[in-house]
Amino acid sequence: MSELACPIPIRDDLPPRVTLAQGGGGTAMHALIGEILSTLGVEGVAEMHDGAVLDVPASRVAFTTDSYVVNPLFFPGGDIGSLAVYGTVNDLAMCGAEPAWLSMGLVLEEGLPMEDLRKVLASMARASRETGVRVVTGDTKVVESGKADGIFVNTAGIGMVREGVRIAPSRIRPGDRIVLSGDIGRHGMAILAARGGLRLRSALESDLAPLWRAVSLVLGCGAEVHCLRDLTRGGLASALNELSTVSGLGFRVEEESIPVSSEVRGLCELLGLDPMHVACEGRFVAFVSGADAGEALKALGDCPEGCGATVIGVVGDHSEPGVVLSSPLGTERFMEMLSGEQLPRIC
Amino acid sequence: MKSAAPAGIEMAKLEFIDEYRDGGACRRMAAAIRGLVTRPWTLMEICGGQTHSIMKYSLESMLPECVRLVHGPGCPVCVTPVGLIDAAIELSGLPGVTLCSFGDMLRVPGSGCDLLAARAAGADVRIVYSPFDAIDMAQESRDSQVVFFAIGFETTAPVTAAAVLRSASSSLANFSLLVSHLLVPPAVEAVLSMPSCRVQGLLAPGHVCTVTGYEDYEPIAARHGVPTVVTGFEPLDILQGIYMCLRQLEEGRCSVENQYSRSVRRQGNPAARKLIGEAYGVVDSEWRGLGTIPDSGLELVGTLSRFDARSRFGVRPGAPGESTRCLAGRILTGEMEPDQCPEFGDGCTPAHPLGAPMVSSEGACAAYSRYGRGRSARHE
Numbered sequence: 157m158s159e160l161a162c163p164i165p166i167r168d169d170l171p172p173r174v175t176l177a178q179g180g181g182g183t184a185m186h187a188l189i190g191e192i193l194s195t196l197g198v199e200g201v202a203e204m205h206d207g208a209v210l211d212v213p214a215s216r217v218a219f220t221t222d223s224y225v226v227n228p229l230f231f232p233g234g235d236i237g238s239l240a241v242y243g244t245v246n247d248l249a250m251c252g253a254e255p256a257w258l259s260m261g262l263v264l265e266e267g268l269p270m271e272d273l274r275k276v277l278a279s280m281a282r283a284s285r286e287t288g289v290r291v292v293t294g295d296t297k298v299v300e301s302g303k304a305d306g307i308f309v310n311t312a313g314i315g316m317v318r319e320g321v322r323i324a325p326s327r328i329r330p331g332d333r334i335v336l337s338g339d340i341g342r343h344g345m346a347i348l349a350a351r352g353g354l355r356l357r358s359a360l361e362s363d364l365a366p367l368w369r370a371v372s373l374v375l376g377c378g379a380e381v382h383c384l385r386d387l388t389r390g391g392l393a394s395a396l397n398e399l400s401t402v403s404g405l406g407f408r409v410e411e412e413s414i415p416v417s418s419e420v421r422g423l424c425e426l427l428g429l430d431p432m433h434v435a436c437e438g439r440f441v442a443f444v445s446g447a448d449a450g451e452a453l454k455a456l457g458d459c460p461e462g463c464g465a466t467v468i469g470v471v472g473d474h475s476e477p478g479v480v481l482s483s484p485l486g487t488e489r490f491m492e493m494l495s496g497e498q499l500p501r502i503c
Numbered sequence: 504m505k506s507a508a509p510a511g512i513e514m515a516k517l518e519f520i521d522e523y524r525d526g527g528a529c530r531r532m533a534a535a536i537r538g539l540v541t542r543p544w545t546l547m548e549i550c551g552g553q554t555h556s557i558m559k560y561s562l563e564s565m566l567p568e569c570v571r572l573v574h575g576p577g578c579p580v581c582v583t584p585v586g587l588i589d590a591a592i593e594l595s596g597l598p599g600v601t602l603c604s605f606g607d608m609l610r611v612p613g614s615g616c617d618l619l620a621a622r623a624a625g626a627d628v629r630i631v632y633s634p635f636d637a638i639d640m641a642q643e644s645r646d647s648q649v650v651f652f653a654i655g656f657e658t659t660a661p662v663t664a665a666a667v668l669r670s671a672s673s674s675l676a677n678f679s680l681l682v683s684h685l686l687v688p689p690a691v692e693a694v695l696s697m698p699s700c701r702v703q704g705l706l707a708p709g710h711v712c713t714v715t716g717y718e719d720y721e722p723i724a725a726r727h728g729v730p731t732v733v734t735g736f737e738p739l740d741i742l743q744g745i746y747m748c749l750r751q752l753e754e755g756r757c758s759v760e761n762q763y764s765r766s767v768r769r770q771g772n773p774a775a776r777k778l779i780g781e782a783y784g785v786v787d788s789e790w791r792g793l794g795t796i797p798d799s800g801l802e803l804v805g806t807l808s809r810f811d812a813r814s815r816f817g818v819r820p821g822a823p824g825e826s827t828r829c830l831a832g833r834i835l836t837g838e839m840e841p842d843q844c845p846e847f848g849d850g851c852t853p854a855h856p857l858g859a860p861m862v863s864s865e866g867a868c869a870a871y872s873r874y875g876r877g878r879s880a881r882h883e
Contacts, residue, residue, distance in 0.1 A: 487561035
């Protein structure tokens with residue numbers, strides 16, 4: 157057959173930018189997928205089967221999925237690769253599940269610099285090693301230039317729920333203490349500052365972090381943990397309002413007890429934003445039985461993701477749903493969810 | 504809020520904020536107000552930023568029951584006329600035109616849709632933080648026409664004036680302004696002249712007065728017998744402004760005082776006033792919800808009128824076509840409180856606003872909706 161081959165030499169290295177041919181199902185695609193698998197360090201899956209077959213040791217598993225479309229792809233404190241691993245790992249952790257396996261779907265825009273793809277993949281590999289999660293199946297598509305924003309990533313995750321762990325909004329009880337794992341708003345403001353349009357110089361880094369270590373410490377310390385929720389889109393205000401609605405209970409939160417870095421406060425003041433509405437990617441709230449709050453704080457203090465933890469509020473006795481915020485002035489108001497986008501003020 | 508300083512991050516200094524949000528100082532000021540008041544008084548805070556602070560910190564719940572606050576017309580987004588929003592939407596749909604605006608303006612309904620919907624339908628609408636961002640955009644893409652929707656009071660007018668003056672000096676041919684600048688004192692005069700007006704004292708807008716000074720408020724205060732205090736935006740500023748205004752009322756005095764002296768001088772900012780004077784002339788202008796008010800708006804003058812997007816593109820603001828269900832005028836004059844509107848909370852919410860006061864983060868209805876559920880029992 158060799159005498160019939162096309163005389164144009166086949167490049168075995170990858171082109172400097174992603175091409176549509178790399179999504180076409182032929183040799184170019186196989187070269188790209190080979191690169192992806194080896195960068196991610198998932199040789200075990202290199203048999204190229206249609207899916208992963210897994211041995212499940214636990215009787216209860218958690219299963220979640222999330223898509224990542226962040227702009228810019230690389231931001232202070234992280235990138236879309238680490239975000240796509242940590243984000244899904246954190247959703248599993250919020251179910252009280254130890255992350256075990258991930259799937260990874262990549263949508264690549266034609267023209268994406270191969271170097272950027274390599275950096276993102278290397279970052280995903282680092283993040284999955286760090287969190288002990290394995291990427292066991294995946295998919296890659298290439299779309300025409302202009303039809304995506306560089307890279308979109310979807311990850312789905314499966315985690316193991318330990319015996320006796322029951323984490324759900326319906327388990328929130330009157331008297332529970334609301335524990336916040338650290339200062340809020342750094343992810344959203346770091347992204348906003350990195351977008352360039354504002355021409356802000358800021359040393360702010362995203363709070364992006366894997367949360368399973370912190371969660372496992374709280375779950376293992378003997379404290380009765382009823383619910384966990386990470387503070388992503390909509391920030392603390394959305395997380396608390398959602399949980400209040402679902403649990404049917406009112407929460408009371410002390411505004412002064414909510415940690416906010418002075419950089420986040422400064423940027424929010426400048427742009428007319430409320431830190432309570434700003435997204436985090438490495439923060440969560442835990443609803444812990446009143447008597448066990450001290451124990452939970454002590455346990456969280458043993459890891460960097462939880463060392464800024466503090467009690468910010470309490471679940472009311474026979475209150476209606478809603479989150480009441482007590483201000484340092486001694487006044488009260490409802491902490492409302494964000495409506496639409498958070499828009500800057502104009503004067 | 505507690506301050507957290509994670510290791511390894513160099514923190515920008517944020518000063519002179521906490522002092523004006525100090526719980527003890529605010530409670531002492533509120534106690535002084537309670538000790539001062541002997542009878543019912545109605546005050547109006549003019550600026551939407553003040554309304555927002557009042558709601559955010561539930562300041563009304565710290566006041567004696569007989570002191571009522573009404574929320575004035577000082578939100579520039581709320582009072583931008585429908586016809587101009589329609590003109591902006593029309594401009595944004597013209598081929599080759601990029602319409603730039605402050606973010607809040609995108610959600611304000613015109614007579615048909617809002618700028619967000621226009622963008623979703625394919626118009627080139629962008630959010631900027633400064634007219635100079637729009638100038639940069641115009642310089643980078645000389646093939647397109649960049650229009651900046653210049654809204655706001657005397658606070659934003661100097662900046663758009665500086666932008667248009669720079670465009671003129673650099674002969675930037677593809678930049679223009681859709682001007683909807685409004686002047687606060689004529690609107691205050693108009694509100695105080697309404698027969699239904701119940702306002703006895705005014706908190707004048709600290710940011711506007713930073714630019715304009717407060718000489719313009721002196722004849723208004725004298726003519727209507729309304730003591731006026733130029734007031735800032737932090738809770739302690741507002742409580743002190745209320746205290747100073749009530750003290751004048753209780754003592755039977757009527758003058759213009761300056762609570763916000765760390766920012767405001769009687770003559771304002773001469774450089775900023777000069778910029779406004781160079782670029783703009785004063786004209787009659789329509790205010791959403793209030794109608795046409797004499798000498799209350801700005802328009803590009805002289806050779807700068809070639810930067811007026813309306814004449815450049817032949818776009819004329821349409822007649823006002825407001826929802827009859829929105830009672831913005833009665834809200835903005837203080838005749839009615841937002842939660843007394845039959846549409847409030849059901850027919851009209853921040854997600855589905857009927858009118859401008861529900862849209863802007865500084866609008867009285869949006870402020871009530873966002874924070875109002877937590878107001879003191881006396882309002883429930």
